[in-house]
Amino acid sequence: xxxxxxxxxxxxxxxxxxxxxxxxxxxxxxxxxxxxxxxxxxxxxxxxxxxxxxxxxxxxxxxxxxxxxxxxxxxxxxxxxxxxxxxxxxxxxxxxxxxxxxxxxxxxxxxxxxxxxxxxxxxxxxxxxxxxxxxxxxxxxxxxxxxxxxxxxxxxxxxxxxxxxxxxxxxxxxxxxxx
Numbered sequence: 001x002x003x004x005x006x007x008x009x010x011x012x013x014x015x016x017x018x019x020x021x022x023x024x025x026x027x028x029x030x031x032x033x034x035x036x037x038x039x040x041x042x043x044x045x046x047x048x049x050x051x052x053x054x055x056x057x058x059x060x061x062x063x064x065x066x067x068x069x070x071x072x073x074x075x076x077x078x079x080x081x082x083x084x085x086x087x088x089x090x091x092x093x094x095x096x097x098x099x100x101x102x103x104x105x106x107x108x109x110x111x112x113x114x115x116x117x118x119x120x121x122x123x124x125x126x127x128x129x130x131x132x133x134x135x136x137x138x139x140x141x142x143x144x145x146x147x148x149x150x151x152x153x154x155x156x157x158x159x160x161x162x163x164x165x166x167x168x169x170x171x172x173x174x175x176x177x178x179x
Contacts, residue, residue, distance in 0.1 A: 003093075004093060004094065004097035004098060004100070004101055005090070005093050005097060005098040005101040005102070006091070006093070007098070007101045007102055007104075007105050007168070007171055008167070009105070009108070010105075010108055010109075010112065010160075010161070010164045011160075012157055012160050025155035026133055026155050026158070028155070029155040029156075029158035029159045029162060030116065030117075030158060032158075032159060032162035033113065033116055033117070033158060033161055033162045033165065034117070035162075036162045036163075036165035036166045036169065037109065037113045037165050039165070039166065039169050040106070040109055040165050040166075040168055040169040040172065041068055041071065043169045043172040043173045044068075044071045044072065044075055044106070044172055045059055045063045045071060046059075046173070046176070047075050047172055047173075047175065047176045048062070048063060048071065048074055048075050048078060050176045051075075051078040051079070051081075051082050051176075052078065068110050068113075069110065072103060072106055072107070072110070075103075076099075076103060079099055083095060083096070083099075088175055088176065089174055089175055089176070089177040090175070098175075099175070102168075102171060102172065102175060105168045105171065106168060106172070109164065109165050109168050112161050112164070112165075113165070115135075115137055116135070116153075116158065116161065118137075119135040119136060119137045120135065120136040120137075120138065121133060121134075121135055121136075133152070133153055133154075134150055134151070134152050134153075135150070135151055135153055136148055136149070136150050137149045137150075137151070
């Protein structure tokens with residue numbers, strides 16, 4: 001099987017933070033998700049800025065009103081426009097395949113962020129059980145009506161998500177380094 005990039009898919013390690021969990025860790029981990037996702041979104045804007053060759057004020061004018069999804073779409077369109085005119089930092093990998101994997105990873109980040117930030121949280125601490133909480137994701141589907149998905153999450157799982165956002169942020173940033 002040919003590898004198309006060195007971009008890893010999100011996996012829940014869960015053990016990475018287990019030994020350092022404390023009661024308020026759920027809030028800390030949600031905060032890290034928000035900050036790391038914001039950094040990812042900023043790196044996407046910097047990639048757009050790099051391709052357009054505009055200054056800081058101009059990129060803020062262009063991207064400040066765009067949703068995350070629209071920024072990804074703009075970055076993708078610009079990549080396809082500029083890929084024959086410049087090189088991107090993909091190492092030994094095919095640029096198109098690498099970019100496809102990068103966009104897929106960015107999509108996963110957006111999906112995870114929305115699931116965490118827009119879910120209903122049931123944060124009820126008891127003295128004996130504060131290491132996991134339940135989130136409920138609600139969606140309305142045309143053919144099925146209201147669908148509720150409940151998932152028990154731990155601060156460790158949320159910190160894994162935050163780390164993945166940071167990891168993908170570095171991949172986006174690295175992609176645009178001049179070669």
